[in-house]
Amino acid sequence: MPDLTPDEFRALGHLFVDAVADARAGIERHPVRDVVEPGTVRARFPREANEDPEPLAAFPSLVEAVTGDADTRWQHPGFHAFFPANASLTSLLGELLSGGAGAQGMLWSTSPACTEVEQAVTDQVARALGLDETFTHDGGGGGSIQDSASSAALVALTAALHRAAPDPDSGWRVRGVTGRERVYVTAETHSSLAKAVRVAGLGADGLRTVPCTPGSRAMDPAALADTLAADVAAGLVPVLVCATVGTTSTGSSDPVAALVTAARPYRAWVHVDAAWAGVAALCPEHRWVLDGVNPGPGPGVDSFCTDAHKWLLTAFDASLLWVRDPRALPAALSITPAYLRDAHSDTGAVVDFRDWQVPLGRRFRALKLWAVLHGQGLSGLRSHLRGHVDLAAELAERVRGHDDLELACAPVLSLVCLRSRSGDAATTALLERANADGRVLLTGTEVDGHPLVRVAFGGVTTGREHLEVVWDVLSARS
Numbered sequence: 186m187p188d189l190t191p192d193e194f195r196a197l198g199h200l201f202v203d204a205v206a207d208a209r210a211g212i213e214r215h216p217v218r219d220v221v222e223p224g225t226v227r228a229r230f231p232r233e234a235n236e237d238p239e240p241l242a243a244f245p246s247l248v249e250a251v252t253g254d255a256d257t258r259w260q261h262p263g264f265h266a267f268f269p270a271n272a273s274l275t276s277l278l279g280e281l282l283s284g285g286a287g288a289q290g291m292l293w294s295t296s297p298a299c300t301e302v303e304q305a306v307t308d309q310v311a312r313a314l315g316l317d318e319t320f321t322h323d324g325g326g327g328g329s330i331q332d333s334a335s336s337a338a339l340v341a342l343t344a345a346l347h348r349a350a351p352d353p354d355s356g357w358r359v360r361g362v363t364g365r366e367r368v369y370v371t372a373e374t375h376s377s378l379a380k381a382v383r384v385a386g387l388g389a390d391g392l393r394t395v396p397c398t399p400g401s402r403a404m405d406p407a408a409l410a411d412t413l414a415a416d417v418a419a420g421l422v423p424v425l426v427c428a429t430v431g432t433t434s435t436g437s438s439d440p441v442a443a444l445v446t447a448a449r450p451y452r453a454w455v456h457v458d459a460a461w462a463g464v465a466a467l468c469p470e471h472r473w474v475l476d477g478v479n480p481g482p483g484p485g486v487d488s489f490c491t492d493a494h495k496w497l498l499t500a501f502d503a504s505l506l507w508v509r510d511p512r513a514l515p516a517a518l519s520i521t522p523a524y525l526r527d528a529h530s531d532t533g534a535v536v537d538f539r540d541w542q543v544p545l546g547r548r549f550r551a552l553k554l555w556a557v558l559h560g561q562g563l564s565g566l567r568s569h570l571r572g573h574v575d576l577a578a579e580l581a582e583r584v585r586g587h588d589d590l591e592l593a594c595a596p597v598l599s600l601v602c603l604r605s606r607s608g609d610a611a612t613t614a615l616l617e618r619a620n621a622d623g624r625v626l627l628t629g630t631e632v633d634g635h636p637l638v639r640v641a642f643g644g645v646t647t648g649r650e651h652l653e654v655v656w657d658v659l660s661a662r663s
């Protein structure tokens with residue numbers, strides 16, 4: 186048999202779990218990021234794969250020998266770069282069950298469990314966040330777990346294109362793009378929207394960058410309204426407006442409700458990209474991240490995305506996408522060759538998640554999120570989020586009291602952007618010096634052409650003592 190027996194798996198599994206536990210337990214003995222030359226790891230591989238089987242019991246130490254000094258440790262508590270990506274041990278347990286089931290949930294009937302756990306869990310999370318019931322499967326909409334916020338944006342755009350130009354006469358109801366479709370973003374919008382526009386074939390002109398309100402990094406609703414009106418007058422077709430809540434660069438947010446109002450006369454789809462910040466809605470004090478998302482008093486948005494794999498303890502990949510019209514994605518994406526025809530699908534009573542995403546096949550991703558909800562509870566998730574928001578507030582307070590550092594903007598949730606008062610070169614040097622220390626990893630960004638240092642708290646094990654390390658490296662004199 187070209188596999189382990191279940192008993193062999195049991196025995197080896199303990200060794201592998203030990204290796205993971207040891208690596209996590211000892212992670213702070215390593216720098217956050219190893220300094221390596223390109224090609225270092227590849228050079229350790231023989232050209233040819235081994236012809237004969239090798240003992241798997243030795244595999245964890247082989248992996249350690251080949252890769253252990255050439256990593257960037259995303260689960261290190263000193264990782265404050267980009268946005269941290271939580272791969273909690275809790276979620277890894279769910280991931281193990283998911284791999285064990287080995288299910289392929291493309292259709293409801295190919296794994297009713299995979300489909301229905303995903304429906305139930307996305308409904309639970311929607312309610313916990315405070316999303317309107319119309320975003321839930323129970324309430325006539327629905328959530329799905331995409332591989333990434335980038336994919337979520339792409340499928341939302343695909344649904345929006347379909348809605349903008351349905352062609353009832355053809356089996357594939359989206360007419361080909363005409364070059365007149367437009368998608369509205371700001372200079373602060375994540376690059377995944379520009380990528381979605383490219384993938385959808387809208388061309389370079391398809392992306393419209395709407396100005397921000399002067400003095401802010403938030404889309405100007407009046408400028409959006411003007412741009413939409415001018416585009417329609419010029420015979421163009423507004424397809425989608427992307428509002429961001431919590432931009433990657435500085436955490437700024439677009440005024441969702443006002444953008445919905447501006448977009449509504451043109452029937453443009455409004456997608457909210459809250460990839461990082463959206464999960465904060467679990468805490469009532471941060472529920473402002475949903476302003477304008479739900480219907481009432483305004484009409485609400487068409488789709489809302491937040492990543493469980495950034496700040497919600499769930500190992501990559503788990504990006505949550507909710508839509509309020511459950512037909513929108515299948516209408517744009519469903520193609521049924523004979524080999525996928527299915528009696529249950531034909532009844533229309535089930536959800537086939539293949540029609541909510543680009544690939545056909547899909548993993549049982551909901552199990553790792555369910556494990557997190559089960560094992561941490563909403564109260565555990567809230568204290569995880571609050572702990573990091575507190576760290577950011579404390580860091581901001583210290584920066585305010587420092588004679589060389591200053592805040593580049595008010596902290597947002599767990600993100601602090603700062604710079605040196607001595608100018609751009611000093612800010613760039615500050616970032617380099619902080620990262621050279623090895624105990625933290627920070628990334629920079631640029632606002633109005635000036636560099637900033639970002640500190641994004643959010644690691645699963647990042648606590649107060651790690652704030653002290655950040656402060657130590659930032660406040661040290663050059």
Ligand SMILES: *Cc1c(COP(=O)(O)O)cnc(C)c1O
Pocket residue numbers: 268332333334335336375377429431432433458459460461492504
């Ligand atoms: C991280 C991020 C994304 C991309 O997330 P993926 O899930 O990695 O595709 C998109 N938008 C925002 C605002 C982000 O912070």
